[in-house]
Amino acid sequence: MNEASTSQGVLPQHENNKLGMWIFLGGEVVFFATLILTFIFFRISMPDEYLRFRQDLSVPLIAVNTFILIASSFMVVRSLEAIQQGDRRGLRNNLLGVILLGATFLAGQAFEWTTLFQAGASLRDSFGTPFFAITGIHGTHVFVGLIWALIVLVSGLRGAYSAENHQGVELFGLYWHFVDVVWVVLFTVFYLI
């Protein structure tokens, strides 16, 4: 893509990739917002049943999990900052941290689900259905993010990224931060309000 086409309003290839990622994230906003609004509607319609369901949710455990996801987002942005400065070791170390923290988040969620099932929660409950569906879909996004992080890590180790070429890390970062933003909202809606 040459400069002339850029000045005519056509984005260069690497900007197109980023725009594509933002359009995808816009679609994800619609997807998660629909799920969350549905949950809020159920909650307003059946306040007593929700309070019974909420008794078994562990706010301290999920607060720690939230902190873990925020810390992983911080490490993602640090990995991008590192490769922008040509620091491949920084990229590797931060991505390893992201994978470790992301896996810990999923382990925390698995522990929470196990505890809830032992306490009698079910996928067929009025609130079990939306709770497990929405947190499950979010967890799946984290899992996909972990695989993506692994791919970025391996590509980084093979020297695919440099100070000049690091869009692969940036696109992964956008996805991971979005998953973090969704959790910020879910944490408030499910556990705190």
Next chain:
Amino acid sequence: MREQIAKTEQAAQTREKSRSPYLAVFVFLSVFTAIEVGVSYLPERVKIPLLVLLSFIKASLVILYFMHLRHDSRLYAMFFALGLVLIIPLLLIMTVVMPALISP
């Protein structure tokens, strides 16, 4: 001369690092999360607006700084915000149409 350039570049990088907002954003996000947990024990009419506000601030910090939307093209922000605009019809259906259908 070459040493001088290298030193200048190193100093610029150090300045860039010290200006980096990421650590400050991370600290804010962590502190706000702790505050949210504390606020969740307040009475409902107090906690709901506070928690919505704190959640909005946290999400905005991640989007503006970690996702760089503050400095990136507005085109990206537009497509991201379009998702939120598309939600408005659903919100209207849930808050206006469905309650009217459910109520006897």
